[in-house]
Amino acid sequence: MKSGRFTKKNGLFVLQLGAVLLLPFITDALLGRGWVRIVDFAMLYIMLALGLNIVVGYAGLLDLGYIAFFAVGAYCFALTGSPHLALAFPQLFPAGLHLSFWQVVPLSALLAGGFGVLLGAPTLRLRGDYLAIVTLGFGEIIRIFLNNLNAPINLTNGPQGISLIDPIAVAGVSLNAGEEILGITFPSVHLYFYLFLAFTALVIFVSHRLEKSRIGRAWMAIREDEIAATAMGINTRNLKLLAFAMGAMFGGVSGTLFAGFQGFVSPESFSLMESVMVLCMVVLGGMGNIRGVILGGVLLALLPEILRHGIVPLQQALFGRTVIDPEGLRMLLFGTALIAVMLYRPAGLWPSRVRRSELEADEPESTI
Amino acid sequence: MNAPLLELAHIGKQFGGLNALSEVSLHIKRGEIYGLIGPNGAGKTTLFNVITGLYRADAGEFRFAGLRYHHPQPHRLAQAGIARTFQNIRLFANLTALENVMIGRHIRTRSGVFGALLRDAATRAEERACAERARELLRYVGITRPAQTLAKHLSYGEQRRLEIARALATEPLLLALDEPAAGMNATETESLKMLLQDIRATGITVLLIEHDVKLIMGLCDRVAVLDYGRKIAEGVPDEVRGDPAVIAAYLGNDDE
Ligand SMILES: Nc1ncnc2c1ncn2[C@@H]1O[C@H](COP(=O)(O)OP(=O)(O)O)[C@@H](O)[C@H]1O
Ligand SMILES: [Mg+2]
Numbered sequence: 001m002k003s004g005r006f007t008k009k010n011g012l013f014v015l016q017l018g019a020v021l022l023l024p025f026i027t028d029a030l031l032g033r034g035w036v037r038i039v040d041f042a043m044l045y046i047m048l049a050l051g052l053n054i055v056v057g058y059a060g061l062l063d064l065g066y067i068a069f070f071a072v073g074a075y076c077f078a079l080t081g082s083p084h085l086a087l088a089f090p091q092l093f094p095a096g097l098h099l100s101f102w103q104v105v106p107l108s109a110l111l112a113g114g115f116g117v118l119l120g121a122p123t124l125r126l127r128g129d130y131l132a133i134v135t136l137g138f139g140e141i142i143r144i145f146l147n148n149l150n151a152p153i154n155l156t157n158g159p160q161g162i163s164l165i166d167p168i169a170v171a172g173v174s175l176n177a178g179e180e181i182l183g184i185t186f187p188s189v190h191l192y193f194y195l196f197l198a199f200t201a202l203v204i205f206v207s208h209r210l211e212k213s214r215i216g217r218a219w220m221a222i223r224e225d226e227i228a229a230t231a232m233g234i235n236t237r238n239l240k241l242l243a244f245a246m247g248a249m250f251g252g253v254s255g256t257l258f259a260g261f262q263g264f265v266s267p268e269s270f271s272l273m274e275s276v277m278v279l280c281m282v283v284l285g286g287m288g289n290i291r292g293v294i295l296g297g298v299l300l301a302l303l304p305e306i307l308r309h310g311i312v313p314l315q316q317a318l319f320g321r322t323v324i325d326p327e328g329l330r331m332l333l334f335g336t337a338l339i340a341v342m343l344y345r346p347a348g349l350w351p352s353r354v355r356r357s358e359l360e361a362d363e364p365e366s367t368i
Numbered sequence: 369m370n371a372p373l374l375e376l377a378h379i380g381k382q383f384g385g386l387n388a389l390s391e392v393s394l395h396i397k398r399g400e401i402y403g404l405i406g407p408n409g410a411g412k413t414t415l416f417n418v419i420t421g422l423y424r425a426d427a428g429e430f431r432f433a434g435l436r437y438h439h440p441q442p443h444r445l446a447q448a449g450i451a452r453t454f455q456n457i458r459l460f461a462n463l464t465a466l467e468n469v470m471i472g473r474h475i476r477t478r479s480g481v482f483g484a485l486l487r488d489a490a491t492r493a494e495e496r497a498c499a500e501r502a503r504e505l506l507r508y509v510g511i512t513r514p515a516q517t518l519a520k521h522l523s524y525g526e527q528r529r530l531e532i533a534r535a536l537a538t539e540p541l542l543l544a545l546d547e548p549a550a551g552m553n554a555t556e557t558e559s560l561k562m563l564l565q566d567i568r569a570t571g572i573t574v575l576l577i578e579h580d581v582k583l584i585m586g587l588c589d590r591v592a593v594l595d596y597g598r599k600i601a602e603g604v605p606d607e608v609r610g611d612p613a614v615i616a617a618y619l620g621n622d623d624e
Contacts, residue, residue: 206485209484209485209487210481210484210485212484213479213483213484213491213495214474214477214479214480214483214484214494214495214498215479215480215481215484216484217463217467217470217471217474218471218474220460220462220463220467220471221460221463221471221474224459224460224461224462224463225458225459225460225461227422227458228454228458228459228460229460229471230421230422230442230443230446231420231422231442231446231451231452231454231458232446232451232471232472232474232475232534232538233442233443233446233447233474233475233538234443234471234474234475235443236443242481246481
């Protein structure tokens with residue numbers, strides 16, 4: 001009986017895995033290639049949301065500048081993987097540095113992690129709203145730097161951004177060209193999907209392992225009651241810095257993936273709105289719960305695209321012109337959804353554990 | 369062995385113009401149950417906050433287990449062996465009872481990020497031992513509900529006992545309890561008394577703030593009385609009970 005249940009569970013897992021692996025092909029067939037690209041972007045958002053979840057969901061530190069780490073990772077690859085450095089330092093790098101993606105990943109993880117500590121250190125004593133304001137400022141500072149560091153040395157190329165970033169290559173195969181494997185043609189967006197899937201799986205794995213560990217419990221203790229946590233001997237300073245660093249690393253790696261995928265980065269991709277968006281994914285989905293955060297990421301990444309592709313044609317058909325522009329509608333729906341969730345499901349759409357443990361507490365085993 | 373476990377010398381703490389503590393000196397011997405009583409606002413909780421590092425004393429210093437502390441960090445004191453509970457219960461409300469106690473084991477366990485990610489044999493063994501010890505402690509303090517119950521869903525008395533279990537998990541030399549019987553009924557108080565005697569029997573020194581005079585008198589080896597931030601009496605319970613200054617402090621307080 002028990003083993004039967006297990007095979008059923010395994011069967012379900014294989015089915016889910018199969019569906020995920022076939023997702024680009026299914027999406028391509030049903031909705032077209034453009035949607036595969038949208039799905040790829042959704043995966044980047046999921047990684048970002050999971051990274052921010054470490055800071056906000058586990059350690060309870062409200063961070064409104066998270067996108068800055070994404071920017072650090074993206075510019076890390078943009079600078080080291082494009083001809084741009086030749087402009088800034090012609091003697092040193094006559095043709096640019098052209099590190100490979102796999103060399104840049106650990107580099108940007110370290111760099112973003114370092115920035116995480118840099119941001120974390122001055123905010124250790126701040127809580128709630130104050131922390132939010134300082135982190136918001138940090139995010140904006142990074143963006144403004146990127147915008148203005150084109151003089152006196154042209155480091156970031158300012159608002160124009162950096163283009164011609166080398167494509168990501170896996171095992172010598174550039175993902176920017178399609179590839180035929182075993183007689184099946186994999187277009188570029190499909191290949192990026194599998195790369196992002198692998199990284200997302202890694203991020204989920206790391207999140208899960210951290211959540212169920214001594215470190216994860218200490219983070220949650222700080223989130224629940226910082227004073228009690230200190231009184232239990234938890235070094236809140238070190239653990240908060242660790243949370244900032246780990247979250248920032250996820251952000252940095254996602255940024256590197258983003259830069260390689262787009263081949264182009266510019267400061268406008270890293271606006272405050274993006275930080276808010278990622279925070280909303282975490283809050284809306286269910287802070288501290290990996291599944292909830294993934295759900296939030298998927299919903300909020302796809303919603304604007306669905307609107308863009310659905311609402312405009314719908315309006316054209318109904319009124320013959322576009323009455324409400326999809327961007328405005330997006331913010332309207334977004335705000336409404338957020339208010340509704342806060343009112344009716346304050347712990348998020350898929351809250352962590354609370355429900356499950358409540359159910360367990362109702363088991364007959366419980367006495368009294 | 370004969371040196372006191374905790375020795376306070378001329379501790380002073382002010383809030384604005386208010387002297388919450390002034391010139392408080394006392395010493396607690398190893399293995400005793402030491403009571404701290406006094407009217408509301410006398411400075412008892414403030415004293416706890418000073419010896420656990422949450423407040424910085426403005427004057428004086430203290431020695432704990434042979435080491436001198438001036439402006440210690442709270443987590444250092446916990447590592448040195450002072451564990452406490454809070455007058456207004458401060459549990460990790462949205463975590464399970466088991467996790468609350470396991471967090472108490474934080475300073476007595478080692479695994480870090482790499483252990484968490486790799487989940488190697490040593491880490492798994494440590495986690496298992498940590499959970500096992502936490503379950504033992506839950507049983508020890510008499511929490512019979514499933515260990516997965518969220519702390520906030522426990523009854524008031526259970527929450528107070530969970531705080532004690534969490535404090536014990538840090539393997540303290542000194543267990544400081546801030547009004548552990550507050551809000552408990554007579555039966556619960558009686559079982560708390562037995563629990564505290566058990567704890568003392570294991571060699572842990574207990575510092576107890578309590579309003580329940582019967583509990584203090586039946587349990588404590590020695591008692592100090594605070595009033596307006598000053599120590600006005602100290603001694604065995606019977607002596608202190610008859611002390612005119614103490615009677616005056618309590619009666620004076622009643623008049624207000
Ligand atoms: N953080 C604080 N800020 C200002 N005043 C405080 C603070 N903590 C305690 N006090 C004051 O110090 C005095 C002693 O308080 P407390 O130690 O809580 O008394 P007790 O625990 O004996 O009832 C009270 O007058 C209280 O108002
Ligand atoms: Mg008090």
